[in-house]
Amino acid sequence: xxxxxxxxxxxxxxxxxxxxxxxxxxxxxxxxxxxxxxxxxxxxxxxxxxxxxxxxxxxxxxxxxxxxxxxxxxxxxxxxxxxxxxxxxxxxxxx
Numbered sequence: 001x002x003x004x005x006x007x008x009x010x011x012x013x014x015x016x017x018x019x020x021x022x023x024x025x026x027x028x029x030x031x032x033x034x035x036x037x038x039x040x041x042x043x044x045x046x047x048x049x050x051x052x053x054x055x056x057x058x059x060x061x062x063x064x065x066x067x068x069x070x071x072x073x074x075x076x077x078x079x080x081x082x083x084x085x086x087x088x089x090x091x092x093x094x095x
Contacts, residue, residue: 004041005020006022006041006042006044006046007022007042007045007052008021008022009023009055019051019053020051021052021053021055022038022042022046022052022054022055023055023057024036024054024055024056024057025056025057026056026057026060027059027060027061028058028059029058029059030058030065030067034056034058036056037083038080046071046073046074047074051070051071052070052071052073053068053070053071054068054069054071054072055068055069056069
């Protein structure tokens with residue numbers, strides 16, 4: 001799949017409703033609060049898709065645990081902080 005679609009896995013609910021899943025993994029143990037990087041494309045899809053989920057996989061090297069969260073970006077569970085910028089520089093005189 002392409003990164004352009006904004007999620008990693010397309011799954012389906014029992015009634016056939018599409019479920020878009022973005023997987024974020026870590027070697028850290030499970031905790032009540034956690035951070036991960038979300039691209040702008042993933043953020044936009046999370047805000048616009050009706051059944052977007054984040055699957056956070058903890059302790060991937062030993063005993064993986066999957067924490068499933070129905071679109072935390074549309075709730076008060078998530079706090080987003082912009083941390084990256086892409087700079088494009090136009091050069092006037094290339095020599």
